[in-house]
Amino acid sequence: MSTGIEYPMTLADREREYSPSSCIGGNYQPFLDEYQARSEEALQRHAVVLNLSYGEKASNRLDFFPAPATATLPPLLVFIHGGYWQELTKASSLFPANGCVPEGIAFAAIDYTLAPEASVLDIVRECRAALRWLHAQGAALGFDPQRIVVAGSSAGAHLAAMCCLRGWASDPDLPPGLPQAAVLVSGIYVLEPLIGTSIDAALSLTPNEAALVSPGLLPLDGFPPALLCWGEFETNEFKRQGTEFASRISRARSGSDTDTGISAFEVPSRNHFDVILDLAQRDTPLGDAALALLARP
Template identity: 30%
Template sequence: MYRNFKTQAELDAQYSPIELGLDVAGYEKFYGINSAKVRQELPCKLNVPFGPTLAEHLDIFPAAQPNAPILVYIHGGYWFLGSSKDSSFVAKGLVSANVTVVVINYALCPKVTIDEIVRQNRAAIAWIYRNAESFGGNPNRIYLSGHSAGGHLTAMVMATDWENDYGLPNDIIKAGCAISGLFDLMPFPYTWLMPKIQLSWDQVLRNSPIYHIPEKAGSLIITYGVEESSEFHRQSQEFLTAWKAKGLVGEYLPLPGKNHFTAIDGFLDTDSPLCTAILKQISLTASS
């Protein structure tokens, strides 16, 4: 069994929101209602295709001013749940600060593998870079954020070899913010998730960001709810330590009083610690 855990039940108690006693349905309803409101209140272009399959599309929430920085958001859901429409709410606080927000939709496990999910998110970034000016965004000011599985995908996208794989500048992602991310996939073959995501060990090794930290990358904010389980703390702390050990710029943003689901409610408020940290990150790289 993984690390010091002796049973699947012990691991599930760390990674299952049901076992953690969280009101999953209540949080899903809250974000669903707020996402619907944001789509009604803000100008948006929905279901913009970036790839050949129906799942590969984007929702774009353009800032009022042209040539705006772009925050790309990757939703969570343990790679087998969710869609971009569940996360429209993340645009609220940032669009009002003149940041264009793009939410990626991607295919889910077990219909596709995590390898394919990573590929789709990388392809989405390439599409955004090449088409940014068509929706008023600045292709040279792309930032990235994601929650839970989206935090994992944020780290994987930041480790992309853009020049050799896509013919794009290697600094295409100026900075990132990974929220409650999953950077070490080693535990998951032993958990309740296995039938959902069907991980092979080679997939675990290919897709654990802690084993694929790039030589060069933009700055990275690592954050999670202080009330999250000890494994979520470990995942983020160990990744941030490894990131900084490579000489990369990284910082920890504490979110006291937050759990796995409320760690992202700061996107609703421009003045929240989460939005404030992301906007500061964007302003610090404005000249790059």
């Protein structure tokens, strides 16, 4: 199905607006290096179980950081990395454990098959399978399966949002209450503007395929509480997509209670690449808001 939506931007406009590095001079490697350094720090500081298998493919692996033992089972934060569905791995996505574990929160980072070896649809299904697996393993791994919060950055935010859908025709529903909440950072929620850009070279999206995996165009009934944010130094399109998706979720949830459970905000002095470093870090706008979600009973 075609969305029928027209994007008045030229191809050059879309190339710029959907290139996060266009706001920082083009070089984002220092931020990737920071992800890696902080992830290596997490491996040194905290107990971890590496390469747990949630599916049949070699890429269907996750790393799990248990929380310190307490009288009650801790919540779990599941992180899905970005990279436009074609870059990065869980190895450089472990840094949120540095904030989670000291707060008594278990943490998991998942890998998935990258494009072009997998389509975006395939990747969405893998991420949903990872959440199903984790939910089933709560007792064995020592966390509360009813308190799983999914988080993602950039393409990972898109994938996390797709994990929150109910009644999606392309995959069975996740167990009731899974996930309990979502943290969506600098995401894209309507994918059609990417068609024809250099980003699409590995994705090969068609309008029908893009619509099928665009949570911003799909029914949002049953979407869990969520926070959405983006950095001050991001393109207008990233900000627009986050703002509009937050509004759509709020409208979908407005009949449930007076508080829709949706918050959306811009993080001052942060860009597309460094805003996610605040995830689960106290005394930061994103970290404090995420920890408040994880504290929900």
